[in-house]
Every structure is written in structure tokens, then in C-alpha cells.
Amino acid sequence: MCGIIGYNGVKNAIPIVINGLKNLEYRGYDSSGIAYFLQDKVKIIKEKGRIKDLESILDSSKPTLCIGHTRWATHGKPSRENSHPHQVGMITIVHNGIIENYASLKEKLKDEGYLFQSETDTEVACALIDSLYKKNKNKLEVFEDVKKILKGSYAFLILFADEKDTIYAIREGSPLIVATSSIGNFVASDIPAILEYTKNYYLLLEGEIAVIKQDSVHFFQDKKEIQKELLTFQFDLASAKKDGYSHFMLKEIHEQPTVIQNFLEYYLDNLELIPDISLYEKIHIVACGSAYHAGLIGSFLIEKYGDIEVEVFIASEYRYKKNFLNENTLVIFISQSGETADTIACLRLAKSYQAKTLGIVNVVGSTIAREADQVIYINAGCEIAVATTKAYTLQVLTTSLLAYKLGLKTGLIQDSEKILSDLKKLPDEIQKILSIDYEKLAKKIYKKHDIFFIGRLLDYYLSEEGSLKLKEISYLHSETYPAGELKHGTISLIEDKTPVIAVLTDESIYEKTISNIKEVKARGAYTIGIKRESLEVEENIFDDVIEIANLNDLAISPLAIVPLQMLAYTVANLLGYDIDKPRNLAKSVTVE
Numbered sequence: 001m002c003g004i005i006g007y008n009g010v011k012n013a014i015p016i017v018i019n020g021l022k023n024l025e026y027r028g029y030d031s032s033g034i035a036y037f038l039q040d041k042v043k044i045i046k047e048k049g050r051i052k053d054l055e056s057i058l059d060s061s062k063p064t065l066c067i068g069h070t071r072w073a074t075h076g077k078p079s080r081e082n083s084h085p086h087q088v089g090m091i092t093i094v095h096n097g098i099i100e101n102y103a104s105l106k107e108k109l110k111d112e113g114y115l116f117q118s119e120t121d122t123e124v125a126c127a128l129i130d131s132l133y134k135k136n137k138n139k140l141e142v143f144e145d146v147k148k149i150l151k152g153s154y155a156f157l158i159l160f161a162d163e164k165d166t167i168y169a170i171r172e173g174s175p176l177i178v179a180t181s182s183i184g185n186f187v188a189s190d191i192p193a194i195l196e197y198t199k200n201y202y203l204l205l206e207g208e209i210a211v212i213k214q215d216s217v218h219f220f221q222d223k224k225e226i227q228k229e230l231l232t233f234q235f236d237l238a239s240a241k242k243d244g245y246s247h248f249m250l251k252e253i254h255e256q257p258t259v260i261q262n263f264l265e266y267y268l269d270n271l272e273l274i275p276d277i278s279l280y281e282k283i284h285i286v287a288c289g290s291a292y293h294a295g296l297i298g299s300f301l302i303e304k305y306g307d308i309e310v311e312v313f314i315a316s317e318y319r320y321k322k323n324f325l326n327e328n329t330l331v332i333f334i335s336q337s338g339e340t341a342d343t344i345a346c347l348r349l350a351k352s353y354q355a356k357t358l359g360i361v362n363v364v365g366s367t368i369a370r371e372a373d374q375v376i377y378i379n380a381g382c383e384i385a386v387a388t389t390k391a392y393t394l395q396v397l398t399t400s401l402l403a404y405k406l407g408l409k410t411g412l413i414q415d416s417e418k419i420l421s422d423l424k425k426l427p428d429e430i431q432k433i434l435s436i437d438y439e440k441l442a443k444k445i446y447k448k449h450d451i452f453f454i455g456r457l458l459d460y461y462l463s464e465e466g467s468l469k470l471k472e473i474s475y476l477h478s479e480t481y482p483a484g485e486l487k488h489g490t491i492s493l494i495e496d497k498t499p500v501i502a503v504l505t506d507e508s509i510y511e512k513t514i515s516n517i518k519e520v521k522a523r524g525a526y527t528i529g530i531k532r533e534s535l536e537v538e539e540n541i542f543d544d545v546i547e548i549a550n551l552n553d554l555a556i557s558p559l560a561i562v563p564l565q566m567l568a569y570t571v572a573n574l575l576g577y578d579i580d581k582p583r584n585l586a587k588s589v590t591v592e
């Protein structure tokens with residue numbers, strides 16, 4: 001979390017850094033700040049709140065070198081004191097990540113005479129660098145010491161008061177790119193920060209140091225200069241702009257037909273790019289949040305068509321439990337960003353047990369993409385809204401293709417033509433579902449306090465995702481239950497007009513869910529169905545129903561999730577919330 005950017009070039013650096021911060025705001029947005037050289041001193045301007053609050057206190061300076069930060073608070077509440085940049089002695093820094101051993105370091109640094117203004121771990125790292133630099137003026141040696149002393153994850157941009165023309169960057173565990181352009185050089189947490197100026201960038205790898213001057217960039221590892229490959233970002237600026245939509249989330253929901261079409265054209269023509277995973281004794285899928293929900297669908301499909309045991313785990317749990325891994329286990333890691341701290345930790349854990357690893361990732365060159373034995377890129381393009389939509393859909397579709405390929409081998413898929421034809425119908429069917437008027441339905445639930453989602457198997461996994469979407473952007477409390485489980489306790493919460501949203505796509509089990517819908521309806525629930533059109537239900541089962549096309553289970557989930565995404569969006573919009581930047585959240589969860 002947190003977004004950082006530095007610019008060293010020929011133009012006024014402040015608007016460039018502010019603009020970059022706005023494009024990184026999805027990473028954190030509770031306070032922000034910048035630092036630049038003014039005469040012989042480093043000047044810091046920072047403020048609690050959004051970047052617009054920072055803009056309102058900027059002065060008319062026009063430096064050509066500047067660093068900036070947009071924060072997602074970890075250590076210490078959002079406040080001016082806790083905002084970055086932090087400055088101690090000769091050093092000014094911005095930081096993304098968490099320093100785990102900051103408390104003990106702080107005590108040692110206090111003994112050296114350092115005083116601290118903030119509650120942050122970053123200020124401690126800043127004091128540490130200052131302390132080391134006082135003793136040794138060789139900056140590369142100082143950075144090597146910093147790497148040895150600090151525990152945790154960090155990407156730092158560092159200004160030294162005695163070197164006015166340089167930005168230093170170090171990375172360990174948190175992402176950084178370094179970009180070059182005709183107007184100067186950049187360093188940033190992610191590509192959207194710099195996309196208006198250049199598509200050429202270097203990926204800073206673990207432990208590497210970048211020295212960014214106005215007209216050159218140099219890279220070091222273990223104090224030795226290294227050469228790095230200049231990469232080109234494939235997507236254009238339009239993918240990082242709203243394009244007339246009121247929110248990125250709405251734009252990204254509407255991009256789904258196109259990204260799915262591109263995905264299917266690419267992977268169905270190159271099915272060899274989808275690995276054959278039939279040889280493993282068991283498969284684990286590990287992920288967080290929506291990616292975990294995609295994994296649940298994947299596990300169902302892989303077990304059904306591949307006839308292999310699959311278990312799905314939340315990464316923050318998996319990393320601390322016994323997992324019985326060996327070289328015959330495949331562990332699949334699903335991650336949009338490829339930088340989720342818990343998922344990365346599990347990947348490294350799995351590798352330490354010689355398990356084979358496969359990443360399903362969106363961000364090209366991200367840590368999971370680089371470190372997994374194999375990677376399938378979902379190619380969703382930039383996803384800016386904090387609540388994932390198009391990346392989730394493509395994660396689900398990727399697991400469908402893994403299952404499809406397995407099913408051809410096991411013989412559990414016999415009518416492959418029908419499956420392919422259903423998959424190819426997805427873009428058009430999603431387009432139809434997008435044109436429904438969701439406001440009418442949203443108005444019936446947006447003032448409610450508790451909303452329930454139910455379904456069985458695939459429909460339960462889809463419900464989990466629908467409920468998460470609603471919670472994270474509309475702040476309405478909602479719960480998801482396997483439909484058969486309600487009567488074991490939760491049904492006591494159903495009151496007159498409590499909304500219950502049921503997902504029914506699975507022909508083999510939907511009648512069981514219908515019985516559960518009758519149970520809640522008998523207790524006064526207001527029922528909404530997301531239903532496959534061919535499934536027959538009695539007329540009065542649903543108060544409202546959205547019907548979706550009759551597709552095979554390898555194809556239907558990316559369609560069935562769309563009404564739930566749109567419903568969540570429309571409810572949040574009616575409530576007037578900041579949909580792309582929901583409170584307390586950040587897009588890329590790079591801390592544990």
C-alpha cells in the first residue's frame with residue numbers, strides 16, 4: 001500500500017509529482033506529501049486527507065526534482081505528523097511497506113540521541129539511515145547496512161541533504177519501477193504514475209538500488225553497478241483514465257466483454273500456454289479477498305473436470321499452518337497485483353518445500369509473476385478501482401481453462417464444442433446484462449442494514465464475491481451463507497423485508513437452494529434471484545429476479561457475477577460514496 005513517486009528532470013517537478021500521486025491514490029489516500037530542495041534545504045509540504053488537500057497548501061516553487069507520497073496508514077493514525085516525507089538530520093524519505101523491527105531500533109536510536117515526532121516506522125528508518133550516514137559517507141555501503149538491519153518490507157525514495165541533484169531508491173519487498181523519458185527520469189510504485197510521460201521502465205528487483213539523476217539512471221546490487229533491461233509497458237494511457245465513466249469501477253465492469261473476448265481469443269488459440277496440471281497428487285490454491293473467491297470457483301471446476309483434489313486457502317492463514325507440501329503438490333497463487341504480501345510469503349513458503357508453483361497474475365513483471373515457476377497472465381489491463389471486477393472475472397476464467405484442459409484429458413469433458421461455444425458467448429451475454437436498469441433494484445435495498453447472500457457450491461462462491469463487492473464500496477453489512485447452512489443459526493437474523501439475494505446457476509443443486517429460499521421467504525425475507533434462465537422456479541419464489549443466459553458451468557460464473565457487481569456499484573452510487581476509493585481500503589495490500 002502507499003504510493004510513492006520521484007521525478008528528476010527538466011520540468012517543474014511539483015505538478016508532475018502531484019499528478020503521479022493522483023494516479024497512485026488507489027494505493028492509499030489518507031494523507032500525502034512532497035519534498036524538494038529549496039536553496040540548500042529540503043522543504044517538506046504534507047497534509048492529512050486527499051491529494052487535493054495537499055494541493056491547497058502548495059507554494060509557487062518550481063523545483064526540477066521532487067519526491068511524493070500518498071499514504072495508507074499502518075503505524076499511527078492519519079495525521080500531518082505521521083504523513084510522509086519524514087526528515088531526520090541529513091535524510092528525507094518516503095516509504096511504502098512496514099518495518100517490523102522498528103520498535104527495538106527506535107529504542108537504540110533514542111539512546112543515540114534521536115528524537116521522534118511521529119508514531120511511524122518510517123521515521124525510525126529515516127533516523128537509522130541518518131545515523132549510518134554520519135558514520136560512513138559511502139552511500140552504497142550505508143544501503144547495504146540498511147538492508148542487513150531492517151526487517152520487513154520497504155520501498156524507499158531518499159534525498160540526502162548534501163546531494164541536491166539525486167534521488168536514491170531502494171527496494172525490498174515493496175514494488176518500484178524506474179522510468180526514463182525525454183523530460184527526465186522517474187521512480188514510482190506503479191506504472192500509472194508515469195504513464196503520461198513514458199512507457200519505458202526498469203523493474204527494480206529485491207535489494208537493488210537505483211540512483212536517479214536528471215539525465216541518467218544507474219542501478220546497483222551489492223555495491224556493484226548492474227545493467228538492467230529497459231521494458232515497455234503495453235497498455236496505453238486510456239487504460240488509466242476514466243474515459244467518460246463516472247468511476248473507474250463502472251468503466252472496468254463495462255470493459256469485461258472486451259477483456260474476456262481478448263483473453264479467450266488469445267488463450268483458446270494458444271491452449272499450450274495453459275499448463276497441464278494433471279500430474280500432481282494434489283493442488284492448493286492460495287490467495288486473498290476476491291482472488292480467493294476466484295480460487296473457490298477454480299477448485300470446484302478443477303475437481304469436477306480434472307478429478308484432482310484441490311484445497312483453497314486464504315494466504316494470511318496458509319502461511320502460518322502446516323500444509324503437507326512436497327514436490328508432488330502444485331500450489332496456484334491468484335493475484336491481480338502480484339504484490340500481495342501474504343500471497344508472496346506463501347509462494348516463498350511453498351517453494352521452500354519444493355512444491356511446484358503457478359501464478360495467475362495481472363501485473364506483468366510483479367513479484368508473484370517473477371517468482372512462481374510458471375505464470376498465466378490474465379491481461380486485464382490496468383485495474384484502478386480498489387474493488388476488483390474485471391481482474392476477478394479473468395481469474396475465474398483462467399481457472400475454467402485449466403479445468404477445461406484437464407477435462408479433455410480425463411475424458412470428463414465430452415462436449416467440448418458446446419463449452420467453447422458457451423465461452424465465446426460470454427462477451428455478448430455480459431453486454432446484455434450490463435444494459436439492465438439496476439437502479440430500480442438498488443433503491444429497494446440501499447437503506448437496509450443487513451443483506452444476505454445465499455447459494456450452493458459455485459453459486460455460494462459467487463455469492464461470497466457479490467457480498468464482498470457490496471460491503472467494500474457501499475458499507476452495508478452483508479453476509480454470505482451456503483444456502484443449506486442458514487437454518488443452523490443465521491436464519492434467526494431474517495426479519496420482515498430482510499433482503500436475501502440468491503444465486504442459482506447450478507442445475508444439479510438449484511432445487512435445494514429453492515427450498516432454502518422458501519424458508520427465508522416464510523420468515524418475511526425480500527428475495528432477489530440471480531438465476532440461469534432455463535431453471536424453472538415457482539412464480540412467487542422471488543420478489544425480483546435477474547435472468548442470465550443458459551451457459552455451461554465452465555462459462556457461467558463470469559456472467560453471473562456481473563449483476564452482483566452492478567448492484568453493488570449502483571447501491572454505493574445511490575449512497576453517494578467514493579466508489580473507487582472506499583474508506584480504509586487500498587488496492588495493493590503489500591503489508592501483512
Ligand code: F6R
Pocket residue numbers: 288289290291292334335336337338339340343386387388389468469472587588589
Ligand atoms: C476486493 C479486492 C481484494 C483483492 C485482494 C487480493 O475487491 O480487490 O479483496 O482481491 O486484496 O489482491 P491481489 O489480487 O492483488 O492479490
